[in-house]
Amino acid sequence: MLDGRRHSVDIPLSKALVALRRVRSLRDPSTNSMPKLSSLVDNIDWETDSFNGVSLHFDNQYRRNVGFDGGRSPRTGSVSDPELDVSREVEYLGSLGRWRCDSRKIKVKKRLGCLRLNGGNVPCQSNVFDENLENAHIEKALELARLSGSNKNHDMSLNLQGELLEAGVQRRKFIHDRQLVSSEAVRDDTGSCVGSSYPSVSDEQIDGLSRGASLFANDDYDDDRVVNYSNCGCGISCCWSRTPRLRESSTPSDVEDHHPLLSGGGEKICLLEHKRSCTNVKNEIAPYRGSPRSLSHKFRPRNFSELVGQDVLARSLLNIILRGNISQLYLFHGPRGTGKTSTAKIFATALNCLSLEETRPCGLCHECVLYSCGRSRDIKELDPVKANRSEKLRSLLKYAMRPPVSSRFKVFIIDECQLLHGETWASVLNGLDGLPRHVVFIMITADLDSLPRNAVSRCQRHHFQKVKNCDIVNKLSRICVEEGLEFDKSALDFIAAKSNGSLRDAEMILDQLSLLGKRITISLTHELIGIVSDEELLDLLDLALSSDTANTVRRARELMSSRVDPMQLISQLANLIMDILAGRYQTGNETGRIVFKRMTSEADLQKLRNVLKLLSETEKQLRTSRNQSTWLTVALLQLSSADVSSLDSSADSRTCARKPPDNKFCDTSLRGESFKRPVSCLVTDANSQNLEIHRYSEGKLEAIWRGAVENCQSRKFRNFLQKEGKLSSVCVHQGLAVVEVEFCHRDHVSKAEKSWKLIASSLQLVLGCNVEITIKLGPCHPRKNMKLMNSCFGLWSCPCRKLSSINDGNYWSEYSDFTSGRAIIGEKPVEACSIGHGSLFSPIHCDCKESVAVVKEKSGRDQSHETLSINAMQDGSTRKSQLRSHFPKLDGISHESQVLSIQDPQVAKTRSSLQSPNDPYKICLRVQPQEKFKLSTPQKQPSDTYFCADDPYILCSSSNTLGNSSIDEEL
Numbered sequence: 001m002l003d004g005r006r007h008s009v010d011i012p013l014s015k016a017l018v019a020l021r022r023v024r025s026l027r028d029p030s031t032n033s034m035p036k037l038s039s040l041v042d043n044i045d046w047e048t049d050s051f052n053g054v055s056l057h058f059d060n061q062y063r064r065n066v067g068f069d070g071g072r073s074p075r076t077g078s079v080s081d082p083e084l085d086v087s088r089e090v091e092y093l094g095s096l097g098r099w100r101c102d103s104r105k106i107k108v109k110k111r112l113g114c115l116r117l118n119g120g121n122v123p124c125q126s127n128v129f130d131e132n133l134e135n136a137h138i139e140k141a142l143e144l145a146r147l148s149g150s151n152k153n154h155d156m157s158l159n160l161q162g163e164l165l166e167a168g169v170q171r172r173k174f175i176h177d178r179q180l181v182s183s184e185a186v187r188d189d190t191g192s193c194v195g196s197s198y199p200s201v202s203d204e205q206i207d208g209l210s211r212g213a214s215l216f217a218n219d220d221y222d223d224d225r226v227v228n229y230s231n232c233g234c235g236i237s238c239c240w241s242r243t244p245r246l247r248e249s250s251t252p253s254d255v256e257d258h259h260p261l262l263s264g265g266g267e268k269i270c271l272l273e274h275k276r277s278c279t280n281v282k283n284e285i286a287p288y289r290g291s292p293r294s295l296s297h298k299f300r301p302r303n304f305s306e307l308v309g310q311d312v313l314a315r316s317l318l319n320i321i322l323r324g325n326i327s328q329l330y331l332f333h334g335p336r337g338t339g340k341t342s343t344a345k346i347f348a349t350a351l352n353c354l355s356l357e358e359t360r361p362c363g364l365c366h367e368c369v370l371y372s373c374g375r376s377r378d379i380k381e382l383d384p385v386k387a388n389r390s391e392k393l394r395s396l397l398k399y400a401m402r403p404p405v406s407s408r409f410k411v412f413i414i415d416e417c418q419l420l421h422g423e424t425w426a427s428v429l430n431g432l433d434g435l436p437r438h439v440v441f442i443m444i445t446a447d448l449d450s451l452p453r454n455a456v457s458r459c460q461r462h463h464f465q466k467v468k469n470c471d472i473v474n475k476l477s478r479i480c481v482e483e484g485l486e487f488d489k490s491a492l493d494f495i496a497a498k499s500n501g502s503l504r505d506a507e508m509i510l511d512q513l514s515l516l517g518k519r520i521t522i523s524l525t526h527e528l529i530g531i532v533s534d535e536e537l538l539d540l541l542d543l544a545l546s547s548d549t550a551n552t553v554r555r556a557r558e559l560m561s562s563r564v565d566p567m568q569l570i571s572q573l574a575n576l577i578m579d580i581l582a583g584r585y586q587t588g589n590e591t592g593r594i595v596f597k598r599m600t601s602e603a604d605l606q607k608l609r610n611v612l613k614l615l616s617e618t619e620k621q622l623r624t625s626r627n628q629s630t631w632l633t634v635a636l637l638q639l640s641s642a643d644v645s646s647l648d649s650s651a652d653s654r655t656c657a658r659k660p661p662d663n664k665f666c667d668t669s670l671r672g673e674s675f676k677r678p679v680s681c682l683v684t685d686a687n688s689q690n691l692e693i694h695r696y697s698e699g700k701l702e703a704i705w706r707g708a709v710e711n712c713q714s715r716k717f718r719n720f721l722q723k724e725g726k727l728s729s730v731c732v733h734q735g736l737a738v739v740e741v742e743f744c745h746r747d748h749v750s751k752a753e754k755s756w757k758l759i760a761s762s763l764q765l766v767l768g769c770n771v772e773i774t775i776k777l778g779p780c781h782p783r784k785n786m787k788l789m790n791s792c793f794g795l796w797s798c799p800c801r802k803l804s805s806i807n808d809g810n811y812w813s814e815y816s817d818f819t820s821g822r823a824i825i826g827e828k829p830v831e832a833c834s835i836g837h838g839s840l841f842s843p844i845h846c847d848c849k850e851s852v853a854v855v856k857e858k859s860g861r862d863q864s865h866e867t868l869s870i871n872a873m874q875d876g877s878t879r880k881s882q883l884r885s886h887f888p889k890l891d892g893i894s895h896e897s898q899v900l901s902i903q904d905p906q907v908a909k910t911r912s913s914l915q916s917p918n919d920p921y922k923i924c925l926r927v928q929p930q931e932k933f934k935l936s937t938p939q940k941q942p943s944d945t946y947f948c949a950d951d952p953y954i955l956c957s958s959s960n961t962l963g964n965s966s967i968d969e970e971l
C-alpha cells in the first residue's frame with residue numbers, strides 16, 4: 001500500500017528522542033517536573049520526508065524549547081549515544097511505537113523480539129503473541145502517518161500514536177508476560193496492587209510513560225532510584241511502574257490503585273502489579289502476593305504515637321513541626337533497633353503532612369499517602385556510599401536547590417551516615433548555608449563517634465534510648481494478640497531481656513518463634529536463642545561449687561555440646577552471680593533455694609565474688625583460645641576452690657612456697673620473680689583419661705616468655721621474639737609442657753618455625769621440663785613500636801574512636817568522652833582514658849588498631865609495685881605489653897586491672913545515663929584514689945566510694961575524681 005515510498009524513522013532520531021527525554025532542559029525550571037515532556041509525545045507529528053519516508057516530527061515550539069536538531073543531542077550537539085540501553089529502546093518503542101515499515105517492519109519486530117530482558121537475552125517467539133493484531137495496528141499507523149505527514153493533521157497524528165502504542169503494547173505485553181513467567185515479581189509488603197508493569201493504553205498512562213523514569217532517571221541524582229527499580233522490578237526497564245506520576249487529584253484509593261514503586265522514600269523494593277485486565281495471556285506463575293516480610297516490618301510504627309519507648313523524643317519532634325522550628329540538619333543516633341529509621345520516616349512525612357490537626361502525620365492526606373505508597377518525590381532515602389561519590393553529591397545538592405515537587409519540604413534521609421566520608425560531610429555542611437530553607441537532612445547513625453565532630457555539632461541531635469524491657473514486652477504481647485499467637489509472659493520477658501533494648505531484635509526473635517508454632521513458650525524460646533535457663537545455670541553453678549567434678553564436667557559438656565556457646569555460658573553465669581550478689585535474683589525453683597541457703601555468710605558471698613573474678617579471667621582467655629569448651633570446663637572446676645585464700649595474692653605466695661608437684665614455675669630461673677601458683681586441676685577428657693592441666697594467668701605467661709626470650713643467645717633473634725612473639729598458652733601434663741607461641745604475621749611465623757628448636761630449648765630452660773611447641777598465627781599484638789611522645793598517649797588519638805562493648809554489641813558512643821583525662825602515674829604525666837564503662841565481662845574495646853588505653857594495674861604480689869600496661873584492644877582480644885623502658889620500676893602483672901579515668905567531670909553525671917535499666921550488666925564507677933595519688937580537691941572523695949550504692953560488686957572500676965578536681969602526685 002505504501003509502495004514506492006520509503007518510510008523511515010532513523011534510528012539516530014529515535015535515540016535522540018530518548019536522549020531528549022532525559023534532558024534536564026526539558027524540565028520545567030521552576031518545578032523540575034516534566035510537563036513539557038508529558039505533552040512532547042502529544043506534539044509529535046509525522047511527516048513524510050523528502051525520501052517519501054515517514055519521520056518523526058516535533059512541533060516547532062518543542063523544537064525551539066529543546067533545541068532539537070535531528071539526531072543530535074540537544075545538550076551536547078553530538079550525535080546521540082549509540083550505546084543507549086536496549087531496554088530504553090523498548091521503552092521508547094513501546095511508548096511511541098517505533099517501527100520500520102514494509103520489510104523494515106519485520107526488522108522492528110525482530111528488534112523488539114530480541115530485546116534484552118532482565119537476566120539475559122530472551123528472544124521472543126514471534127508466534128506466541130498475536131502477530132496479526134500487531135500488524136493491523138502497524139499498518140493502520142503507517143497509513144495514518146502517511147496522511148498526517150502530508151496533511152499535518154494533528155488529530156490524525158494522535159490517532160497514529162494510538163495505533164503505534166497499541167502495537168507497542170501488544171509487544172510489551174508479550175515481553176512482560178514472558179518476564180512474569182521467568183522471574184518472580186516483587187511485591188510490596190502490604191500485598192497491595194501497585195500499578196501496572198506495562199501500561200494500559202489510557203492517555204494518562206501514556207503521558208506517565210513519557211514523563212517517567214527514563215527522564216527522571218537521567219537526572220543525576222535519581223540514578224539510585226533507577227537502580228533500585230531495575231534491580232527489583234519486573235525486569236523490563238520500560239516498565240512504567242518506574243514512572244510514578246504525580247496525580248494531584250489522587251485520593252488514597254486512587255493512589256492505591258496505582259500503588260507504586262517506590263520513589264525515593266519508600267522501602268527499597270519495587271512494587272509491581274500486573275494489571276490483569278490489560279492482558280489476555282495467562283500467567284503460568286502467579287506473582288507473589290505475600291504478607292509482610294517480617295513482623296518488625298509489619299509493625300513498623302507509622303506515626304509518633306506508635307513509637308515505643310521514645311516518648312520524650314517523639315514529643316519534641318512533633319513540637320518542632322507544630323512550632324515550625326525546622327532545622328536543616330537533624331541527627332538521630334542511638335543503639336540499633338530502637339526506631340531511628342522509622343522515626344526519621346515519620347518525621348519526614350509529618351513535615352510534609354497537609355493535615356491541620358496536631359496529630360501528624362495524619363496518614364490520610366495527599367502527601368502522607370504519596371509517601372506511604374512510595375511515590376513521594378520530596379522525601380528521599382539516600383545511600384551514604386553513593387553519596388560519597390563527588391558527582392553524585394553535587395547532583396544531590398543541585399537537586400536539593402530546586403523547590404519540592406509537591407510538598408513543603410524536600411527531605412533527605414541518610415541512614416548509616418557514619419559511612420559518609422569526611423569530604424562528603426564537609427560538602428554537605430558547606431553547602432548547607434546556601435541551600436534553601438525547604439531542604440531538610442536527617443542523618444541516622446548508631447555510631448556517633450565515627451562522625452566528624454564539627455558535623456555533630458552542626459546537627460540538631462536526637463538520642464534514641466534503648467527500649468525498656470517492659471515496653472518491649474507490651475509491644476510483643478500486642479503483636480502476639482494481633483497475630484493470634486498464644487504466649488507465656490515469661491517467654492516475652494526473656495525475649496525482652498535478650499534483645500537488650502532493641503525492639504527490632506525482640507520482634508525478630510518473636511518472628512522466628514512464631515514460625516515454630518502458635519504458642520510462644522519459654523522452653524521454645526530457650527531452645528531457639530540457645531541460652532541456658534536459670535535453673536540449668538544454677539544447677540551447673542551448684543555442681544561446680546560443690547566440687548562435684550564428674551557431674552560438673554558432664555553437665556558443662558552437655559550444655560555446650562547441645563546449644564550453648566562457651567562465651568555465652570560464661571557471660572550468663574556471671575550475670576546470674578551478679579544478680580545473686582546484688583540480691584536481685586528471684587528464685588522460683590528448688591535448686592535456686594538450695595544455692596541461696598548455702599550462700600548466706602559473708603564468706604560465701606566473698607566466694608561468689610572470687611568466682612566472678614575467675615570467670616572474668618577465663619572469659620578473657622577464652623577469647624583467644626581455640627578450645628573454649630575445655631577451658632571453660634577447667635574454670636568451672638576451679639570454682640569450688642575460689643575461696644578467699646585461693647585468689648588472694650598473699651596466699652598465692654604461700655602456696656608457691658609449698659611448691660606444688662610438677663610445678664617448676666616458681667623456679668628461680670625466672671629471675672627471682674615469684675608467681676602465683678599455677679592453677680591446676682583435673683579434667684576428665686573424652687577418653688576418660690586424666691589430664692592434668694596447669695593454667696597460668698596472662699601475666700605469668702608473659703613472664704615465662706620474657707625469661708625464655710632472654711635465654712636466647714642471638715641478640716637479633718631475641719629482639720625478634722620479644723617484639724613479635726607471645727606465649728599464648730602452656731599446658732603441663734606429666735612433665736611435658738605443651739606450649740603455644742603466637743605471632744601476628746605469617747612471615748614471623750615462618751621465621752620462628754625455622755628456629756623452633758631455639759625457642760623450645762629456651763622455654764625448656766625456663767619451664768624445667770620437656771617442651772612441645774606449637775607456633776601459630778595469632779591475632780595482632782598491640783603495637784609494640786607505638787610511639788610514646790612524652791609518655792602521652794590516648795584513646796582519642798585513634799581516628800575512628802569507635803567504642804563498643806564486645807558482649808552485647810552496644811555502642812556507647814555518645815559517652816566516648818567521658819573517661820578521657822590526664823593522669824600522673826609515677827612521675828610521668830600520661831593521657832589516661834578509661835575504656836571500661838561496660839562491664840566486667842564485656843570490656844569496651846576499640847576496633848581501631850591504633851587505639852590504646854592506659855590501664856593501671858595493681859601487682860598481684862606486691863601492692864607497692866605498679867604495672868602500667870597498654871591494653872590495645874583489637875578484635876575483642878586484650879593484649880598487654882609492658883612499657884618497661886618508660887617505667888623501669890614497674891614490674892609484675894596481675895589479673896586485676898583497674899582502669900583509670902582521671903579528671904573526669906562527666907563521670908558522676910553520666911553514670912546514671914550509662915546505666916540503662918535494661919542493661920544486663922550494672923555499671924558502677926568507683927572512686928578509688930590510688931596510693932600514689934592524692935585528690936587535690938578531696939571533697940566527696942572517700943576512698944572506695946561507689947556511685948552505685950546498691951551494687952556490691954565493682955563491675956567497672958574507674959579511679960577518678962569528681963567534679964573538676966584533679967589528681968596530683970602524692971604529697
Ligand SMILES: Nc1ncnc2c1ncn2[C@@H]1O[C@H](COP(=O)(O)OP(=O)(O)OP(=O)(O)O)[C@@H](O)[C@H]1O
Nearest residue numbers: 296299300307308336337338339340341342503504
Ligand atoms: N521505638 C520503636 N517503636 C516501635 N517500633 C520500633 C521501635 N524501635 C524499633 N522498632 C521496630 O523495629 C523495626 C526497626 O526499627 P528501625 O529501623 O526504625 O530501628 P533503627 O534504630 O533505625 O535501627 P538501625 O539503627 O539498626 O537501622 C521497626 O520496623 C519496628 O518494628
Ligand SMILES: [Zn+2]
Nearest residue numbers: 353362365368
Ligand atoms: Zn498527612
